[in-house]
Amino acid sequence: MTSLHPQVIESRQQLAEARLKSANLHASGNTGLQVCLAWADSVDAIVHRLLSVACEEENVDPSKFAFLALGGYGRRDLAPYSDLDLMLLHNNLPEKSLQGLARKASQLIGDTGFQLGFSVRTPFQCRQLAWTDAQVLTSLVEMRLVHGSESLFASFENSLKNGAKMRWRSLASMIEKERLEERQKYGETEFLLHPNVKRSRGCLRDVQIVRWIGFVCFGQKNPEQLKDVGLLAEEDFAPIQEGYAYLLRLRNQLHFMAGRALDSLDRSKQMELAKWMGYQGHEGVLPVEEFMTQFFELTSELRYSSANFVGMARSRLTPFGFLYRFLSLSAGRDLRLGLKEVWATRRGLDRIKDDPGMVLELMQIANRHQRRIEHKTWRTIRKGMLKRIDKPVGPEAISRFLGLMSTPGRLGEILRRLHELRVLEQIIPAVRHTRSLLQFNEYHKYTVDAHCIKSVECVEEFAKRNDFLGDLYRKSKRKLILHLALLLHDLGKGYVEDHSEVGLRIADETSKILGLSEADRELICFLVHQHLIMTHTAFRFDLTQLSTIVKFAQQVGSLERLQLLTMLSCADLAAVGPGALNDWKLNLIHQLYDATASQLQTGEPLEHQSSAKESNRKAVFDLLSAQEKNNPVWQERIAAIPATFLFQSKPQELANELRRIHNLSNELPVQVWAEYLADRDATQYSVTVHPTHTAGLFHRITGAMASQRLSILSAEIQSLPDNAAWDRFLVDDPDFQGAPAPNRINQVCQAIAKAVESPEPIRPTFKRTWKGQESQESTAARLQPTQVRFDNSSSEEFTIITIFAYDRIGLLYDISKILFDFQLDLQVAKVSTHLDQVVDVFYVTDSQSNKITEPTYLYTLRQALLRAIE
Known part of the structure; x- marks a missing residue:
């Protein structure tokens, strides 16, 4: 075993002491930058000593090389467990000396306990890479000397700055392209469920891009100095600095909490951080939701300010900028239309900052001519709207807004821009409350305001579909009502009261603000108030039962309402996140739509x-x-x-499948087979069972599946007239990405068959070691209570049991075992899983085929189910 270098042993002790010192500085309330700077100084001292030892032992001429800190280490905002990015810059060192020095330096630093990114290059090689590789360029922008030749470093730094100045336009475009690709990889919107404090939109990368663009365009990377020379506006500098300080402290806490490099804010970390920062929450809003709302607000402001600076740099350095303006055309009173942009004149800027109607006119012009809004005009509007006191908008603004809402095309994008400009809340005040409001669950991928706008964008996409949804949307004469209802449908969230009830009042108030007719007001109020009833009915009830369709038709009341509700429901689902509106759900909604339309038109559902x-x-x-x-x-x-x-x-x-059932016998009582469904990324197991083996069948099958670590996404159980069972289970196998291997499918099929054929039920055993970190964190973040509901009115024959709970391996087995123990006859089971939450619906009767109505019995059953679930 190789012994450690004495300097490594000493450096390890110094590293542990330095990390403890940084943790204490952080715990005592020092700013994020103060902690990072202190940590970088400690790292410098350790690295410098190690590099000195390496140079001494390799006997290398110090005038021929320089060790440079790059990236975050060079910037000195190094987080406690971040990697070190180090480069050996040399001026034609002999190959033998170069290899020896690089090997010795990287080994000493690595053995000390640092995660090291190490490169060896000449100044020429660096420049050659920097002009074509954004990652190399941006890491070099932050470089500083750690050890070695000051003259070599100074010469290289000067050549990089001069070379960047000559190529500023191509380099700036290259940096922007790289940042866009990174944003898309980590989530194009800052409203994703688990933001990355380093890479997500509005986070630390958007501070760093100000430095990088400043360097290549103006030769200056420090935001404060950019502000002092008038290149970075004061109103942009403040949010950038505030967001920078906030994110650094947050990132340091994440690193100290995890004891490792960690930049992702998953749900459990969000809860821990909310507690650490002292959030208490308020009525209708959890502490973690309050924390994340502030996070999104700060990162949104940072993003706007960073984008303003990048836009300013682009326009300031655009050749022939004056000529572009000279060749512009009048686009209305105090508005100009250029080749690439639309803007307000000097007099127009004074008007537009307090006039939502003029902003809407500008937006219509920009949309019609496919132009972007010039950054100075954008900033003036946003600044003015932030200061605008609450007062009604004029009739011209309302008229323009209604015209906008009735015209599909790029409506979602326009609404998003109006929201960013703080104009949307001037027209619909309820939008303000939901800005950046987190929905703390694994189901929704966006904040409330982003989800509502996304739903409008999704319904516009229906125009491209070649199915019944596409037909409904293209033929609809009520697109204004549909778009408005979607924009409003979730604005009631964030209050103690049910969001549909609050939404009803918001819809009523908004309709009055917009001057809608009484009939339109009633229609929008219905759609917002009842926006969940279609999906709840389609996914939780037996659509082959007459009572289900009749009841739903009575709630809807007319074909027009049904058509609008169908489009709204599907758009709402699609806006939850990718894959939320899948073929299975769409088929159920279509089935419900057809039956209800028939009931409303002919009385025969x-x-x-x-x-x-x-x-x-x-x-x-x-x-x-x-x-x-x-x-x-x-x-x-x-x-x-x-x-x-x-x-x-x-x-x-x-x-x-019927032939399989026909071949069942006492000697062959069960057949199990499976098919991987690529469109749902899940495997469907089908089970047919001879009438002699159907007692307790459902909990036997679910137990077998649980013992095989399968997550049941949906289940349909059916009985034929001779009591033979014909069941289907759609499952996710966490051991496989994509289709499971054939031997795995055979293993599961055999386990199910064995469980069904066994004279006594086989209690499943669950391996606890398989559960990954993500599942454990999800368990820690569960806040919603388990619910068990009984419904004796929706079906003439059955008691309907609906269970809302968090998913886990073996959950369905535990529920079905209770139903079996209570000797309930299970006729229909509808199981639907939404990431970490499930809704299980069971149609049952007692052993005499009667509904369960006795209060004491229902109470005892509920308590047993709750105990089994928890």
Whole structure:
């Protein structure tokens, strides 16, 4: 075993002491920058000594090289566990000396305990890379000398600055492109669920891009000096500095909490930070939501200010800028239209800062001519709207806004820009409350305000679809009402009261502000107040039951409302995040839409379904052999194919599955098979069971799946007339990305078959070691209570049990075991999983096929379910 260098042993002790000193400085309330600077000084002292030892032992001429700190280490805002980025800059050192020095220096530093990024280059090589690689360029912008030749460093620094000045336009574009790609990788919007304090939009990278653009365009990277010479506006400098200080302290805390480099704010870290920062929350808003709201507000301001500076640098250095303005055209009173931008004149700037109507006119011009708003005009509007006192907007502004809302195209983008400019809240005051408001769950990917705007953007995309949604949207004459309802639908969040009830009042008040007719006001109020009823009905109730459709039709009331509610529901789902509106959910909504439309038009809710069902049923029958067609048992089973199966499966698949059922016997009581569904990135397991083995079947199957570490996403259980079982389970296998291996599918199928055939139920065993860090953090961040609800009014035959809970391995087994122990007859199960939360719906009767109505029995059942879930 190789012994450690004596200097490494000493440096390790110094490193531990320096880290403890930094932690104490942080804990005592020093600013993030103070802690970073102190830590960088300590690191410098250690690294300098190690480099001195390396140079001495390798006997290298110190005038021929320089060790340079790059990136965050060069900038001296180094976080406690961040990597060190070090470069050996040399002036034609002999190869043997160069290799020896590089090897010795990197080994000493690495052995001490630093995570080291190390490179060896000549000044020429550096410049050659810097002009073509943004990452190399930006790391060199932050360089400083740690050890070696001052003259070599000074000469290289001067050549880099002069070379950048000659190439400023291409380098600035290269930096912006690199930053855009990084933002897209870590989330294009700052409203993602788990922001990265270093790389997400509005975070530390947007402070650093000010330095990098300042360096290549003006030869100055310090924001304060850029401000002093008039290149960075005072109103932009303040948010940048405030955000910088805030993010550095936050990042330091993340590193100290984790004991390692950590820049991602996952849910559990958000909760820890909220507690550390002393947030108490308030009515309707959790402490963690209050913390994240402030985080998003600060990073939004930082992003705007950083973007303003980059835009200013671009326009200030644009060649022939004066000519562009000279060639501009009048676009209205005090507004000008240029080749690339639209702006307000000097007199127009005085008007526009307090006139939402003029802003909307400018936005319409920019949209119509595909021009961006000039950064000075943008900044003037935003600054003016921030200071504008609450007062009603004029009729011209309302008229322009309604015209905007009724015209699809780029509406989502326009609303987002109006929101950034703080104009949207002048027209709809309720928007202000939801700005940057976090929804603390794993389901929504955006803050409330971003989600509402995203939903408008999603519904516009329906125009491109070649399905019933596309037809509904293209034919709709009420796009204004639909767009407004989507913009308003979640603005009631963040209060103690149910957000749909608050939303109803917001919709009513907004309709009055906008001067809508009484009929339009009632329609918008309905859509906002009832925006969840369609998805709740489609995903939680048996759509083949007449009572489900009749009740929903009564709630909706008219075909026009149904059409708008369908589009709103789908857009709301799509705006939750990628993949939230999948084919399975869309099929259920379509099924509910068709049945309800039939009920509203003809009074026969299942007429359309019945026709489609019988057509599909006949297609299955036609695939049978002559002998099968003449068999009464086959005829009975064909007639009993569940409606959901008829709509979801191809006739050939159903015919094959019926043959599996027909082959069941006492000797072969169960058949299990599986198919990977690529469009849902999940595996569907189908189980058919002989009538002699169906007792407690559901909890046996779910137990087997739990023991195999499968997460059940949805389940459909069906019984045929002879009591043979025909069940389907859609599952996620965390052990595989994409399709599971064939041997894995065989393993699961065998486990299910064994559980069904066993004379006694097999209690599943769960491995606890498989659970990853993300799952553990998700468990720590669970705040919503478990709910068990009983419904005896929606179905004439069954008691409907609805359970809201956080998902875990074995949850469905524990629930189904309680139902079995209470001797309940389970007829239908609808299981839906949304990331970490599940909604399980069970249609049950007692052992005598009656509803469960006795209060004491219901209370006892609820308590048993709650205990099993928790």
